[in-house]
Amino acid sequence: METLDVDAIRKDFPILKRKMNGKRLVYLDSAATSQKPIQVIKTICDYYKEQNANIHRGLYQLSADATERYVDSKRRLAKFINASEMQEIVYVRNATEAINLVAYAWGAQNVQKGDRILLTELEHHSNIVPWMELARRKGAVLEYAKMDDKVAHVDMGDFMEKIEKRPKIVAFAHMSNVLGTINNVKEMTKAAHKNGATVLVDGAQSAPHMKVDVREIDCDFFALSGHKMLAPMGIGALYGKRQILEDMEPFLTGGDMIKSVHYHSYEKNELPWKFEAGTPNVEGGLAFTAAIDYLEGLGMDKVRQHEKEVTKYAIEELGKVKGVKIYGPGMEEIERRGGVVSFSVDKVHPHDVSQILGEEGIAIRAGHHCAMPLVTERLGEAALSRFSFYIYNKSDEVDKAIRALKKVRRIFRV
Amino acid sequence: MNIYAEEIISHYEHPHNKGKIANASVDFHEYNPTCGDDITVYLDIRDGKVRDAKFDGQGCAISMASASMLTDEIKGKSMAELEKTGVKELIELIGIDPGPARLKCATLSLKAIKKALFLYQHKEVDDSTKEL
Ligand SMILES: Cc1ncc(COP(=O)(O)O)c(C=O)c1O
Numbered sequence: 001m002e003t004l005d006v007d008a009i010r011k012d013f014p015i016l017k018r019k020m021n022g023k024r025l026v027y028l029d030s031a032a033t034s035q036k037p038i039q040v041i042k043t044i045c046d047y048y049k050e051q052n053a054n055i056h057r058g059l060y061q062l063s064a065d066a067t068e069r070y071v072d073s074k075r076r077l078a079k080f081i082n083a084s085e086m087q088e089i090v091y092v093r094n095a096t097e098a099i100n101l102v103a104y105a106w107g108a109q110n111v112q113k114g115d116r117i118l119l120t121e122l123e124h125h126s127n128i129v130p131w132m133e134l135a136r137r138k139g140a141v142l143e144y145a146k147m148d149d150k151v152a153h154v155d156m157g158d159f160m161e162k163i164e165k166r167p168k169i170v171a172f173a174h175m176s177n178v179l180g181t182i183n184n185v186k187e188m189t190k191a192a193h194k195n196g197a198t199v200l201v202d203g204a205q206s207a208p209h210m211k212v213d214v215r216e217i218d219c220d221f222f223a224l225s226g227h228k229m230l231a232p233m234g235i236g237a238l239y240g241k242r243q244i245l246e247d248m249e250p251f252l253t254g255g256d257m258i259k260s261v262h263y264h265s266y267e268k269n270e271l272p273w274k275f276e277a278g279t280p281n282v283e284g285g286l287a288f289t290a291a292i293d294y295l296e297g298l299g300m301d302k303v304r305q306h307e308k309e310v311t312k313y314a315i316e317e318l319g320k321v322k323g324v325k326i327y328g329p330g331m332e333e334i335e336r337r338g339g340v341v342s343f344s345v346d347k348v349h350p351h352d353v354s355q356i357l358g359e360e361g362i363a364i365r366a367g368h369h370c371a372m373p374l375v376t377e378r379l380g381e382a383a384l385s386r387f388s389f390y391i392y393n394k395s396d397e398v399d400k401a402i403r404a405l406k407k408v409r410r411i412f413r414v
Numbered sequence: 415m416n417i418y419a420e421e422i423i424s425h426y427e428h429p430h431n432k433g434k435i436a437n438a439s440v441d442f443h444e445y446n447p448t449c450g451d452d453i454t455v456y457l458d459i460r461d462g463k464v465r466d467a468k469f470d471g472q473g474c475a476i477s478m479a480s481a482s483m484l485t486d487e488i489k490g491k492s493m494a495e496l497e498k499t500g501v502k503e504l505i506e507l508i509g510i511d512p513g514p515a516r517l518k519c520a521t522l523s524l525k526a527i528k529k530a531l532f533l534y535q536h537k538e539v540d541d542s543t544k545e546l
Contacts, residue, residue, distance in 0.1 A: 348475075349473060349474035349475060350474075351449050351474040351476075351516070351519065352418070352474050352475045352476075355417070355515075355516065356418070366449075367448065367449060367450070368450060376450070382449075382450030382451075382452065382472060382473075383449060383450045411418050411423065412418075412423060412426075412427075412475070413423065413427070
């Protein structure tokens, strides 16, 4: 029994009708970027056909309307992740920029020489390099909470030990894009706060796939990317608790982030505009509203339930293919595992796997998944193959991928 | 578009010249960070000619098969001949068109060999390796 009407959903995604190499596209790379429904695409077209104007500037109707709809998209996103108010939503390009904003602006004021910064071994490059740079600028110490290999989760014992050394900031993914691991972010945040740390949750992989409640998590910052959740590329958000954002100095400066400017001084704008210098991605904001409408129309609980079912099926079926090794939390941990399944095929390089699947019209990711330390140093693989699922994927697509994997094994005679 | 020709697969399964050369005249390590293909070539050069060539490393079928065939090919060749070997010659040698997405896999060993020769001759690496 399907929890979502996937056939109806698929009709909203024009790209899924495409043929690749004469074969119907099977898109299993939504962790990299999601496909877009016609409602989102139409919002972008309509905006440029009928509504385009710069915001916060014109007194004419077009500009006023665009401004109102842009502000409204923040209200919608605030509600979507249960932030208190739209002032806590800063639009950026993507999760990477959101994390950089915090590492620069918050880091400049709050991190000093010798301070500790705590991450985990499961992070994406975007949640490593900005902190590495901050550590370098400030002479701070970068630490990683270990992964417990047996369960592919953060080793909570090690995390607690390192938390007690009172890092200034702790940053971790809500969900790993390599292993699918869903961290217990609420518990981790609580422990961090108890030890005086500020917490950033990298929600790039969670916000698209499950109900997120930033107030329940109680994190100080939450980073997400629109393009992984049906919205276009180039729009993402940083959520920050109001008081923390109020206390922060601006990141980028210039037009729009000011109230007034004099030759030798300026007055900062109110939140959230203080952090949005220059003309923003208005089209992206409006399309983000359409994306949220779409997801809320489905219901995030159902989205999660659907992905859980497809993931479970994929793990079961992959497990039956000889020579395949699956990474990440096991079946019994499905509640703490999202819709990404990384695997390797014995004696076949992931690029060859992905190439052969590609010839069958099946789009999967192969590589280090922008988590080189995790993949190469902790899992000991140069690269991995990965299926990742979303609302439009069906179990028969998993079947197709499995059949193609058998072809891979035939070609490579393994 | 079958790039997994019989010859590619058999060189991948049973690579020629896999290993190190002790006391090699020169060796060079080349790495493709986007896919993790990783190769070190070892050349034994005497009187301006390649007497022996080996490679070590790991990677996809295309990069490993290409290294296997190329190390076979260059044995006995003069350095001048090697300098003339480019992408075109390599594609002819391996007998498949890897396409733009996999070209870098195919050329990794050639790039390593070219750079090894520059190193051996104490020359600056020039633009000829850029296309690889
Ligand atoms: C866990 C995680 N964090 C951060 C990012 C960075 O997202 P973006 O490239 O949209 O900034 C990704 C994207 O792959 C991710 O999976």
